[in-house]
Amino acid sequence: MRNLLKGSIVCLAGALLISSNSFAQSQNSPKPNYGGPEDLYQKLGDVGEGGAAPRRELTGFWAGMVAQKLNEVPAMTPWGLEQFHEHKTNGEYPVAESNDPQKSCDPLGFPRSMLFMTRGIAFTQMPGKVIEMFQFNRVWREIWTDGRELPKNVGGNSTDSPDPRWYGYSVGHWEGDYTFVVNTVGSDERTWLDNAGHPHSLGLHVEERFTRVSHNLLEVTITIDDPKAYTKPFVITKASFKWIPQQDFEEQFCVPSEEEEYQKLIGEPAAHGKNK
Amino acid sequence: MKNNLVTSLVLLGGVLTFCCPSFAHHGSASYKTDKVVILKKATVTKFVWANPHTMLLFDVKDDKGNDSHWVGEAGSPSAVHALGWNKKSLQPGDVITVYLYPSKFGSNVGRIDRIVLADSTTLKDSPRTDLGVLSRY
Numbered sequence: 001m002r003n004l005l006k007g008s009i010v011c012l013a014g015a016l017l018i019s020s021n022s023f024a025q026s027q028n029s030p031k032p033n034y035g036g037p038e039d040l041y042q043k044l045g046d047v048g049e050g051g052a053a054p055r056r057e058l059t060g061f062w063a064g065m066v067a068q069k070l071n072e073v074p075a076m077t078p079w080g081l082e083q084f085h086e087h088k089t090n091g092e093y094p095v096a097e098s099n100d101p102q103k104s105c106d107p108l109g110f111p112r113s114m115l116f117m118t119r120g121i122a123f124t125q126m127p128g129k130v131i132e133m134f135q136f137n138r139v140w141r142e143i144w145t146d147g148r149e150l151p152k153n154v155g156g157n158s159t160d161s162p163d164p165r166w167y168g169y170s171v172g173h174w175e176g177d178y179t180f181v182v183n184t185v186g187s188d189e190r191t192w193l194d195n196a197g198h199p200h201s202l203g204l205h206v207e208e209r210f211t212r213v214s215h216n217l218l219e220v221t222i223t224i225d226d227p228k229a230y231t232k233p234f235v236i237t238k239a240s241f242k243w244i245p246q247q248d249f250e251e252q253f254c255v256p257s258e259e260e261e262y263q264k265l266i267g268e269p270a271a272h273g274k275n276k
Numbered sequence: 277m278k279n280n281l282v283t284s285l286v287l288l289g290g291v292l293t294f295c296c297p298s299f300a301h302h303g304s305a306s307y308k309t310d311k312v313v314i315l316k317k318a319t320v321t322k323f324v325w326a327n328p329h330t331m332l333l334f335d336v337k338d339d340k341g342n343d344s345h346w347v348g349e350a351g352s353p354s355a356v357h358a359l360g361w362n363k364k365s366l367q368p369g370d371v372i373t374v375y376l377y378p379s380k381f382g383s384n385v386g387r388i389d390r391i392v393l394a395d396s397t398t399l400k401d402s403p404r405t406d407l408g409v410l411s412r413y
Contacts, residue, residue, distance in 0.1 A: 037351070037358035037403055094306040094381075250354060258326045265324075265331055266349045266385055270306035273381035
């Protein structure tokens with residue numbers, strides 16, 4: 001009888017092994033040690049300038065990184081910390097135990113949609129507004145440029161108070177010919193600020209400064225101001241996007257039925273050991 | 277009695293592992309990232325080419341000759357397509373070798389590191405060659 005059961009143990013001495021559990025209580029997650037194939041942003045490499053930046057023009061399809069590099073958040077308020085500790089991320093918890101709203105294909109919302117799954121965004125400009133479209137889930141948001149003010153008292157008790165929106169309310173204007181400034185309020189509190197589970201309140205105010213550096217390059221600086229959740233305003237990221245030569249996105253959706261099958265086949269058994 | 281289940285446990289002692297919620301669509305918190313299980317002579321029963329992750333269902337004979345049912349997940353279709361997979365890469369009945377990071381909770385579930393087909397083609401979940409580094413997709 002041939003015994004095909006083999007055990008070989010290879011020990012690789014040298015580096016330090018750190019438990020991932022030590023991050024569960026930290027406010028800011030360390031860099032991941034994830035691999036994975038290149039996203040389009042990486043594959044495009046050095047796109048060069050492609051010519052001068054057109055004046056007051058963002059229209060087109062842009063490739064971003066699948067997840068932007070985010071700065072550390074400042075100290076949170078007691079309310080912010082309370083929310084943060086209630087958020088169980090996909091990375092820290094088994095998927096079956098996570099309460100990340102993304103798990104059930106809930107809208108990423110804003111500004112999380114600009115901080116994660118930003119592999120593709122597109123703009124189109126029309127009279128009175130700019131439409132920003134997101135590759136992930138093919139959702140869009142309106143950025144009004146007709147001079148209107150941001151709504152006040154979103155989610156208030158008055159009968160004419162605007163309702164919160166998953167993607168908030170946005171207005172925009174040009175500073176000079178190459179920087180488009182967008183301000184957003186009214187983002188639904190059910191969305192997370194980012195993938196690390198940082199929260200935001202309904203009082204969140206986000207400023208995005210899009211700068212058309214050249215024909216092929218677009219940069220954005222995103223500032224968070226949410227006194228209910230954070231002790232001071234902060235720049236959460238400075239991100240760049242590259243012009244997509246074919247001006248097209250592949251389709252990417254979070255599909256509830258596919259998520260359901262995933263939870264049944266993988267999520268639940270992986271977390272609770274019941275598939276044998 | 278032949279035992280067709282061949283399992284090699286490779287301990288990756290000393291390898292730096294992090295779990296970063298900021299990057300993972302679905303993270304790897306369920307899996308032991310410091311060890312890889314190698315399952316030889318695995319027979320594909322179903323290959324799910326769908327988001328959020330591709331999934332491979334397969335059977336491996338245990339030491340009593342009974343089928344042990346397994347499920348492995350890999351990156352999304354768009355992610356693994358970039359690494360040479362397609363929706364027909366694996367068919368029911370294919371006999372393969374599966375390298376995966378097993379569940380921490382004892383179930384026959386894992387994150388696939390790579391699959392070696394009968395013709396020696398390797399389908400990887402990540403372009404990285406070092407074990408212990410899971411794909412972020």
